[in-house]
Amino acid sequence: MSNGFEPKILYILCSWCGTGGAETASAHGLRYPENVRIYRVNCTGSLPAVHVLRALVEGADGVAVSGCHPGDCHFETGNYHARRRVANLKTILNTLDLGDDRLWFRFVAHGEGRRFVDTATEFSDHIAELGPNPLTARRDT
Amino acid sequence: MNGATVAAPEGVQQAITELLKRGLDEKVFGAVLVPARVPAGDSFAWLLVRDSAVLDEAQPLPPVMSVQGARAIYRFARRGVTGKVAAVLRPCEVRATVELAKLKQVEIDGLVLISMDCPGAVPLKAYVDDPQQGDADFEKLLNGDQTPARDICKVCHLFSRPASDLHFATLGSDNGQASIVAGSDQGRAVLKKLGIAEESSLDAWERAVAERQEQRQQARAEAQATLRQKIAGPDKLLETLSQCINCHVCRSVCPICYCRQCYFESQAVLMPPENILARARRKGGMRLPTDTLLFHVGRMSHMSLSCVSCGACEDACPSSIPVAQLFSLVGDATQKQFDYVAGRSVTEPLPTITYKEDELPDLVAPYVETYSGREAAS
Amino acid sequence: MSDALTISKPPDEALRAFLAFLLQEKKAAAVLTLDRIGKDAAPAYSLITDAKELESAAPLLPIMPANAGKLLAEITELGPSPEPIAAVLKPCELRALVELKKLNQANLDNLLLISFTCGGVFPLAIRNNGGINETLPAYRDALAKGEVADGIRPTCRACEHFVPYNADLTVALVGGPGSSGTSTFLINSSRGAEALEGFEGERTEAKLESDAIDALRAKRADEATKLYTESETAAPGLDGLISIFGRCLSCRACSTVCPICYCELCYFDSVTEDPAPNKYEAQLRHRKATRVPPGTIAFHLGRMTHMVISCVGCGMCSDVCPVSIPVATLFSMVGKSADKVFSYVPGKDLDEELPLKKYEVDELSHLGEERIES
Numbered sequence: 001m002s003n004g005f006e007p008k009i010l011y012i013l014c015s016w017c018g019t020g021g022a023e024t025a026s027a028h029g030l031r032y033p034e035n036v037r038i039y040r041v042n043c044t045g046s047l048p049a050v051h052v053l054r055a056l057v058e059g060a061d062g063v064a065v066s067g068c069h070p071g072d073c074h075f076e077t078g079n080y081h082a083r084r085r086v087a088n089l090k091t092i093l094n095t096l097d098l099g100d101d102r103l104w105f106r107f108v109a110h111g112e113g114r115r116f117v118d119t120a121t122e123f124s125d126h127i128a129e130l131g132p133n134p135l136t137a138r139r140d141t
Numbered sequence: 142m143n144g145a146t147v148a149a150p151e152g153v154q155q156a157i158t159e160l161l162k163r164g165l166d167e168k169v170f171g172a173v174l175v176p177a178r179v180p181a182g183d184s185f186a187w188l189l190v191r192d193s194a195v196l197d198e199a200q201p202l203p204p205v206m207s208v209q210g211a212r213a214i215y216r217f218a219r220r221g222v223t224g225k226v227a228a229v230l231r232p233c234e235v236r237a238t239v240e241l242a243k244l245k246q247v248e249i250d251g252l253v254l255i256s257m258d259c260p261g262a263v264p265l266k267a268y269v270d271d272p273q274q275g276d277a278d279f280e281k282l283l284n285g286d287q288t289p290a291r292d293i294c295k296v297c298h299l300f301s302r303p304a305s306d307l308h309f310a311t312l313g314s315d316n317g318q319a320s321i322v323a324g325s326d327q328g329r330a331v332l333k334k335l336g337i338a339e340e341s342s343l344d345a346w347e348r349a350v351a352e353r354q355e356q357r358q359q360a361r362a363e364a365q366a367t368l369r370q371k372i373a374g375p376d377k378l379l380e381t382l383s384q385c386i387n388c389h390v391c392r393s394v395c396p397i398c399y400c401r402q403c404y405f406e407s408q409a410v411l412m413p414p415e416n417i418l419a420r421a422r423r424k425g426g427m428r429l430p431t432d433t434l435l436f437h438v439g440r441m442s443h444m445s446l447s448c449v450s451c452g453a454c455e456d457a458c459p460s461s462i463p464v465a466q467l468f469s470l471v472g473d474a475t476q477k478q479f480d481y482v483a484g485r486s487v488t489e490p491l492p493t494i495t496y497k498e499d500e501l502p503d504l505v506a507p508y509v510e511t512y513s514g515r516e517a518a519s
Numbered sequence: 520m521s522d523a524l525t526i527s528k529p530p531d532e533a534l535r536a537f538l539a540f541l542l543q544e545k546k547a548a549a550v551l552t553l554d555r556i557g558k559d560a561a562p563a564y565s566l567i568t569d570a571k572e573l574e575s576a577a578p579l580l581p582i583m584p585a586n587a588g589k590l591l592a593e594i595t596e597l598g599p600s601p602e603p604i605a606a607v608l609k610p611c612e613l614r615a616l617v618e619l620k621k622l623n624q625a626n627l628d629n630l631l632l633i634s635f636t637c638g639g640v641f642p643l644a645i646r647n648n649g650g651i652n653e654t655l656p657a658y659r660d661a662l663a664k665g666e667v668a669d670g671i672r673p674t675c676r677a678c679e680h681f682v683p684y685n686a687d688l689t690v691a692l693v694g695g696p697g698s699s700g701t702s703t704f705l706i707n708s709s710r711g712a713e714a715l716e717g718f719e720g721e722r723t724e725a726k727l728e729s730d731a732i733d734a735l736r737a738k739r740a741d742e743a744t745k746l747y748t749e750s751e752t753a754a755p756g757l758d759g760l761i762s763i764f765g766r767c768l769s770c771r772a773c774s775t776v777c778p779i780c781y782c783e784l785c786y787f788d789s790v791t792e793d794p795a796p797n798k799y800e801a802q803l804r805h806r807k808a809t810r811v812p813p814g815t816i817a818f819h820l821g822r823m824t825h826m827v828i829s830c831v832g833c834g835m836c837s838d839v840c841p842v843s844i845p846v847a848t849l850f851s852m853v854g855k856s857a858d859k860v861f862s863y864v865p866g867k868d869l870d871e872e873l874p875l876k877k878y879e880v881d882e883l884s885h886l887g888e889e890r891i892e893s
Contacts, residue, residue, distance in 0.1 A: 049443075077496065105506065180761055181762040189810075383561055418549055418604075
């Protein structure tokens, strides 16, 4: 990257559409940036908000979450709850002026290989532009 | 609005105690949960009472909120109650009980919740250090002078008519009478069993409450705007939290934080020394105990949707951090997002267990088909 | 007489320089010290790896935001530190660390333990008004003269173990150089000697025990007698306990900050102690009313039976109590009595087993002996 900063990205994927999207991408020979690390959960609905927080406070420059589209969740309603949970977390971060733009939520379907790769790349570029996460460098957290 | 009126020659607290006594004696309630002054005189504790003679010692509306009423309830009623237990609570304690019922920590069917208009409470630590001064300060609150109240009470607009079964309409009341509003079928049934008819007009009281609610809502908006400036961004927020010693007392006195073992005290946050050293190295140093910011923001992510702004946390904090105001700021914002008010109604589902199929459209990062930015290196 | 190093800097500066030296010479991967990084320079403990960050370090500040022995135990709970860590601890924090090691909650490998002769700490409330700096001149004065400083925690006033045990290095503060601008580090172990190798200063011989230390010890003993006989915690009886703990909120802040209370889930919060309708119904049958939450005094007495033998009197519990209960005074008094039965001083002798983990076949003859008069 131009400024030499390679962001640490945590990309949380559900085991069904999310991971499926990644597999479809690989089947088509598409690649996503190496600085994007996948964290696989069973369903985005089972993702505790506090895990996202731990990443955002301590280690990652950005966290993205992808799961099945509304209506497609393998567990029927998990993605709806995930959407609410992420919305709640973003409101908390915004109210405290900690910024919510290092947290993205986007639905990705099993067959959307291109969409998966584009999300990973776009988010990584977006974070690279924002720069390193100021919270992770602080020693008073 | 109509309500019931009972004689209160010795004041409202006495009227409440009379109702509890009658309820016990006439077997409308099996037991009563009510505050009483402790033997040393320097605080108040909850008593679960079966013998109505003990109620002579009761003080239904104490100057302080020592143990949050909802926390007292689930500490003895977690596995249910036998017979009806009448609990006399401040409105925020009722709201916390309602939240706990929805969180499945309390079976609300066994409870008869009795509340009153709350004039606020005085800070707990100051009270135990000088109870006489504390009692004098509380007199001021009862007479409408808010100066000695806890900061969180000064901006409370939910001081009246929570989702209780019976509510004593005490605001502005005097002239030897007390008014009661029934808030539920159970409340109406209790009044009927005790032969108390609901025939009085409470319009004047309703107006007085509405007026004060408006004042408080404005004060709340102003206070939150000021606070938001004060804690905005990592530098200011961490400065406010810098005196935190990670004692977690804010969590343990919170009525909503019911977890027997908190996530932030579990194996999940226990790290081997290699991890601690690596993190310290990355930053040049690391504050110990670790994860102070994570604890507070994490606790918000767990409970802010049910936060009732009772202020137990701030009363207990040994570092005088304005936790109640911080959590209320975030609580109000997160609840507003889902059009939810913690404790408003026992039938209103928690935002975390419901959803709409179409909602929060701005949340999802919009996708531009085939991102034309940097292509991944092949 | 023992080996010592005299440095031409006042103690705070000398220690800061030494900690920097350890990091720069890679003799330590990290140092644990009080660090004034908070609002109004309020202190917190920091584990520092970069010597540049030591500018804000205040290793000898008389304040205890957390018991550092507990912090070191939490770091080494899952295993020994893979690299050397140097820590500046108060004598009671060091004693707590030793007790925790005996309780298998801490590993002392690779730790360089630096302590000092301690004048006590101020209650946490002093930070709330940014008032630490104002207290320091009078405090340091009292320290140099071997007097009991004003305004420190009650258990500090009564503490007779202010000369550290098991430290690799001890900084002489009580009766020390005062404002002479020099410091003395006493070397108590080969690990300590190795760490000082190459650091500025003159090797000398020095004696820790001095008239000032004897004087202070005597004064502290007087204070202990006063504290444990004249306060409301002296021989409280049931009425006294009800008076002291009446305002208790059952918040567990005391056990949370206590270095010895290490259980992740306290017995008194476990399912075993959970209330059930039959429990309180039974109580209501023979009492007219019962206090809620239940088990207030039972918790404190129970906690005593679990940990009071190892209580080091650090005073964190009293400081953190939301309703100003003198927990530390009561617990340290009971701890002293319990320790007397076993002639035990918590944290003093690293090799001495915990009293409740061992036994003599012939002891405590007043218990368990039934004399059958024939």
